[in-house]
Amino acid sequence: MNAKDLQPIRLLKPALENDKLFMQVITERKSSRDFSDRELSLQDLSNCIWCANGINRLEDGKRTSPSAMNKQDIDVYAVLKQGIFLYDAVKHELIPVVSGDYRKNTGMQDWVSIAPLNIIYVSDLSKFSFTKEREAQVMTAAIDAGHCSQNVYLYGAAANLAVVVRTSIDKTKMAEILKLRPEQLIIAAQTVGFHKQVK
Numbered sequence: 001m002n003a004k005d006l007q008p009i010r011l012l013k014p015a016l017e018n019d020k021l022f023m024q025v026i027t028e029r030k031s032s033r034d035f036s037d038r039e040l041s042l043q044d045l046s047n048c049i050w051c052a053n054g055i056n057r058l059e060d061g062k063r064t065s066p067s068a069m070n071k072q073d074i075d076v077y078a079v080l081k082q083g084i085f086l087y088d089a090v091k092h093e094l095i096p097v098v099s100g101d102y103r104k105n106t107g108m109q110d111w112v113s114i115a116p117l118n119i120i121y122v123s124d125l126s127k128f129s130f131t132k133e134r135e136a137q138v139m140t141a142a143i144d145a146g147h148c149s150q151n152v153y154l155y156g157a158a159a160n161l162a163v164v165v166r167t168s169i170d171k172t173k174m175a176e177i178l179k180l181r182p183e184q185l186i187i188a189a190q191t192v193g194f195h196k197q198v199k
Contacts, residue, residue: 006083006096011046013092014054018158025157032162034196035115044159045078045117046092048192051151052076052119055089063089065147068140071127074148074187077120077178079106084178102177106189108168115162115193119152120174121145126183138185145187152190165190 020028040048053076056064067073076087078094081101085094106118123141131137149165156163171186180186 003083003096003098005099006085008096009042009045009085009094011049011092011094012043014047014050015043020158025154028157029153030157031164032195033109033111033164035111035162035191036194036196037114037116038194039081039116040161040193044161047155047159048117048119048152048161049076049078049087049094050092051155052121052148053087053089053151054092061090065144065151067144067147068128069130073123073125073127073141074144075122075124075184076148077122079103079118079120081116097178105174105177106169107166107191108170109166112189112191115191117192119149119190119192120169120178121148121187121190122178122180123185123187124181124183125185141185141187149188149190152192156192160195161192162195163190163192 051064053063053065053074055061078085079102083099084097084102086097088095103118104113106112112118125137128137153163165188167188169186169189174186
């Protein structure tokens with residue numbers, strides 16, 4: 001389906017207040033694989049995406065997640081029931097890529113199609129001009145994506161959400177769906193939602 005069938009999603013400003021102390025959040029951080037089909041609120045969606053790789057220093061455009069030499073190589077794709085969106089950190093907005101429910105394509109497990117949000121982390125390896133070694137580029141990209149996914153894990157623990165990161169993706173198929181360029185590499189996916197017992 002065509003992206004023109006979708007409208008951009010204007011995300012809310014991140015809600016920066018939280019009642020949990022940081023060490024409590026660290027203690028409660030875990031991977032969960034039992035998801036409810038309950039939709040995330042726009043605030044939870046906004047917070048998750050901003051935590052993944054939003055701008056936290058407006059004066060210089062630097063991000064919530066570090067990247068090698070601040071190359072900001074990671075693109076964050078939000079796979080929702082209505083379609084796939086690319087995160088524009090500058091506008092803090094989700095830009096339509098393709099309409100339709102592609103959640104089942106984000107992983108090999110049944111629950112990826114149940115959870116309301118699957119995040120795909122894609123690295124633009126062309127930004128790594130400081131090294132031409134493919135192995136070094138991929139390792140650097142994996143570290144950068146790991147920072148993003150850990151931020152989402154921590155937000156999930158703070159907001160009582162179920163979260164799990166994984167690399168079990170049909171990367172060839174997903175790259176076709178996302179219309180990625182050859183230099184763009186899918187690194188990981190992350191599923192976010194409510195715990196199954198929460199209704």
